[in-house]
Structure formats: C-alpha cells, structure tokens
Amino acid sequence: MPQECPCHRIRVNLRLQELVTPLLTGMAESPLSPHSPSSASFTIAVPHHSGWSLPVATESRSTEKGWADGKLPEMVSVVKETLREASCTPVNIAVTGDSGNGMSSFINVLRGIGQEDEDSAPTGVVRTTLTRVSYSSSHFPYVVLWDLPGTGDNSQSLDDYLLEMQFNKYDLFIIIASEQFSMNHVRLVKAIKDMGKKFYVVWTKLDRDLSMSAFREGQIHQSIRRNILENLQKERVHEPPIFLVSNLDPLLHDFPKLRETLRKDLSHIRCDGPLQNLFHSCEESINDKVTFLKDKIGTQSFQDALGISNADDLEECLKAYHRHFGVDDESLQLVAQTTGEAYTDYKVNMKSQDLQAVNNGNWNLTLMNCTVVKPFLNFLCWIPFLGNLVHHYFIRMKQKHFLAIVAKDTKSILRKVCQFFFSPDER
Numbered sequence: 550m551p552q553e554c555p556c557h558r559i560r561v562n563l564r565l566q567e568l569v570t571p572l573l574t575g576m577a578e579s580p581l582s583p584h585s586p587s588s589a590s591f592t593i594a595v596p597h598h599s600g601w602s603l604p605v606a607t608e609s610r611s612t613e614k615g616w617a618d619g620k621l622p623e624m625v626s627v628v629k630e631t632l633r634e635a636s637c638t639p640v641n642i643a644v645t646g647d648s649g650n651g652m653s654s655f656i657n658v659l660r661g662i663g664q665e666d667e668d669s670a671p672t673g674v675v676r677t678t679l680t681r682v683s684y685s686s687s688h689f690p691y692v693v694l695w696d697l698p699g700t701g702d703n704s705q706s707l708d709d710y711l712l713e714m715q716f717n718k719y720d721l722f723i724i725i726a727s728e729q730f731s732m733n734h735v736r737l738v739k740a741i742k743d744m745g746k747k748f749y750v751v752w753t754k755l756d757r758d759l760s761m762s763a764f765r766e767g768q769i770h771q772s773i774r775r776n777i778l779e780n781l782q783k784e785r786v787h788e789p790p791i792f793l794v795s796n797l798d799p800l801l802h803d804f805p806k807l808r809e810t811l812r813k814d815l816s817h818i819r820c821d822g823p824l825q826n827l828f829h830s831c832e833e834s835i836n837d838k839v840t841f842l843k844d845k846i847g848t849q850s851f852q853d854a855l856g857i858s859n860a861d862d863l864e865e866c867l868k869a870y871h872r873h874f875g876v877d878d879e880s881l882q883l884v885a886q887t888t889g890e891a892y893t894d895y896k897v898n899m900k901s902q903d904l905q906a907v908n909n910g911n912w913n914l915t916l917m918n919c920t921v922v923k924p925f926l927n928f929l930c931w932i933p934f935l936g937n938l939v940h941h942y943f944i945r946m947k948q949k950h951f952l953a954i955v956a957k958d959t960k961s962i963l964r965k966v967c968q969f970f971f972s973p974d975e976r
C-alpha cells in the first residue's frame with residue numbers, strides 16, 4: 550500500500566477549495582445569529598472549510614494531487630461538512646399581500662407565538678404595519694421573516710413598492726390573501742415570477758369562509774383554489790403551492806403541509822447550489838485522477854503507488870483501483886457508517902464489482918475474451934518481440950478500461966451519497 554501523506558486531507562480538498570474560495574468573498578459581513586431578528590441586512594453566510602489552504606501551483610504538488618485526489622470517503626466528508634454549513638445559511642422570506650389580509654398574524658403563527666406576546670408582530674383591523682420589520686423563529690433557525698406593509702395604498706405604484714421593500718433581496722415570497730385574490734396579488738405574482746423567485750400563495754381567514762358559507766368544507770376549498778388559479782392563469786403562472794389556513798388554528802387545514810413544504814424548500818434554497826458545485830468539482834477531481842493515472846499506466850511508479858505487485862494480474866489491478874478511488878469494501882463500509890446506510894447498497898450497483906462484471910459490461914473486453922479473438926491474441930503472444938508488444942498493449946488497454954469503470958462507479962456512489970445527505974426523508 551502507498552504511504553499516506555500527513556497533509557493528505559488538505560491535498561484531497563485542493564480542487565474543492567477552488568470552488569469554495571469565490572464563495573468566501575463576502576464573509577466579512579457578519580452572519581446572522583440563529584434566532585435574533587436583523588433590521589436590514591440580507592447577509593448570506595456561505596459554507597467554508599477552515600482546513601483548506603490555498604492551492605500551490607507547482608509541478609510536484611500537482612503530481613501529488615494526481616495520486617491522492619478523488620477518493621470517495623474524503624469527498625463524502627467534505628459533502629457532509631458543506632451541507633452542515635450550508636444549513637446555517639440565512640434565508641430571507643418576504644411576507645406580502647394586501648393590507649389587512651393577515652400577514653402579521655401569519656408571521657406570528659409561523660413563529661409559534663400569540664398576538665399578545667411581547668415581540669409579536671403588531672396586528673389590527675386598521676393598517677398596522679407601516680414599515681418592513683424582520684422576525685426570527687426558533688422553529689425555523691436562520692430564517693428571517695420580513696413582515697412587509699401591505700400593498701393597496703393607491704398613492705404608491707407597485708414599482709415603488711417593490712423598490713422600497715427591496716424585493717430583489719428575498720429568497721422566497723409568501724403572498725397572503727383573504728376574502729379575494731385581488732389585482733394587487735396578481736401583480737405581485739407577476740413581479741416575483743419575472744424575478745425567477747419562488748413563492749407560495751397563502752389564503753388566510755379560512756375560518757370565516759367556512760363559517761359564512763352553507764357549502765361543505767371540501768367545496769369551499771375547491772372554489773377558493775379555483776378562484777386563485779383562474780386569476781393566476783391570466784399571468785400564465787403555473788400552479789404555485791397554495792395553502793388555505795386560518796391564523797386562529799395553527800394546527801389545522803394546510804398549516805402542517807405548509808410548514809413541511811417550507812422546511813424542504815429551505816433545504817433546497819440553501820443546499821442546491823453548494824451541493825451541485827461540490828459534486829461537479831468532485832467529478833472533475835475524479836476525471837483528473839483518471840487522466841493522470843492513465844498516463845502513468847505501465848510505469849513502475851504507477852505500480853508502486855497503487856501497491857500492484859503483478860501488473861499482468863487484472864484482478865489485483867482492479868482491487869488496487871478500488872482502493873485507490875476509495876470504493877473498496879473497507880472504504881465503502883466507512884462511507885456507509887457516515888450515512889447510516891448498508892454498504893452493500895453501494896456495492897450492489899457497482900459495474901466494477903469483480904472481474905466478470907467488468908468484462909461483461911464492456912463490449913471491447915467481451916470481444917477480446919470471445920472464443921475467436923482470444924486464441925488469436927494468445928497465438929500472437931508467442932511471436933517473439935511482436936508478441937510481447939501485443940501482450941502489453943492489450944493489458945494496458947484493459948487496465949485503462951478498468952480505471953474508467955471504477956471512476957464511473959465512484960461518481961455514481963458519490964451521487965447516491967449526495968442524494969442521501971440532501972434529502973434522506975424524500976428518498
């Protein structure tokens with residue numbers, strides 16, 4: 550087995566840090582504390598990894614990187630750490646709608662506090678919210694809920710409202726409506742859609758609709774939804790998430806579904822970008838490793854670094870590649886310990902599980918092993934000088950195929966692990 554350098558982990562992460570370094574710009578702004586409201590900042594705390602050092606562009610370093618990068622367990626640790634840090638990224642949610650629709654009451658419900666509590670958002674039948682105010686909630690850590698004054702004041706155009714409320718700064722919008730889905734609501738939807746941002750429509754005061762109508766509850770739900778969708782179709786908006794709630798009943802109607810959807814969407818908002826970037830970076834790292842190793846196949850340094858004693862023994866080579874990419878049994882068990890999954894779940898889909906699987910999965914190798922071609926190749930090997938060349942050519946060709954297949958397996962296991970970390974409950 551090759552010796553492992555003490556700064557191994559740092560080297561493994563050299564490529565990954567190239568991804569993260571640009572994200573670090575802006576870290577100077579103070580990140581939000583978990584539960585305290587912030588008056589005006591929209592700071593995004595980005596994941597960073599304290600152990601990562603700046604890349605040193607020297608030939609020897611890139612050679613070291615070539616041997617060391619692209620191992621599964623190390624990459625899995627980085628993915629886990631990245632997601633852990635991304636989960637603390639503040640997310641700004643704007644709660645908007647027409648005045649009196651129940652925006653401030655909705656924020657209080659989402660925070661799990663009563664209107665009478667000291668730091669609750671002020672509510673009232675008269676226009677109560679005059680400037681935008683931020684609130685935090687222990688139920689949704691690192692989320693800033695912005696209680697915006699309602700639209701509906703005719704002296705202000707929608708453009709001015711969007712500008713004053715800094716609409717471009719929010720990550721998610723909750724449009725509150727009750728009694729009617731007005732032109733203002735439709736305009737808000739259009740503006741948010743044009744910005745390419747995500748939004749929910751929340752219909753409040755359902756208790757009143759239910760108490761004032763003779764129809765059955767299901768019919769009332771249907772007619773409210775239909776009315777919202779008809780209005781949205783005018784703006785060609787695809788069906789957004791719509792929740793019908795009563796701020797007087799925080800546990801009833803669509804409130805549980807709303808909280809659940811919000812939790813999932815918060816994860817997506819925070820983690821999608823970093824995870825995708827990280828995965829691409831890992832893929833690149835694996836591809837670089839394959840290119841680097843393919844170049845070295847047939848050399849003594851290749852055999853030494855991978856701990857191969859007999860390069861003609863393809864089974865030994867395959868095992869060495871597994872170890873080198875971190876997809877051998879021991880490494881997979883390590884990864885499985887991190888995710889809590891069975892290591893056989895990873896192994897079962899590996900195309901490079903054993904020699905037979907590799908041969909079966911590749912038509913080039915199947916051809917070389919077929920009953921006509923194999924004896925011919927064996928015959929060629931007996932020819933002095935030429936035989937030796939042919940033998941080595943085919944061995945190297947097979948080794949390169951093996952490398953590519955093991956690399957592909959490494960990527961697909963990494964993808965599976967990323968999916969697991971990202972949404973264990975959605976699988």
Ligand SMILES: Nc1nc2c(ncn2[C@@H]2O[C@H](COP(=O)(O)OP(=O)(O)O)[C@@H](O)[C@H]2O)c(=O)[nH]1
Nearest residue numbers: 648649650651652653654672673674754795796
């Ligand atoms: N019956 C009922 N009244 C509500 C509901 N939500 C808010 N209200 C009342 O509607 C009025 C306006 O609420 P508020 O939250 O201040 O509206 P905002 O202007 O949109 O922030 C207040 O008197 C609230 O008590 C609800 O779900 N049901």
Ligand SMILES: [Mg+2]
Nearest residue numbers: 652653677678
């Ligand atoms: Mg209000």
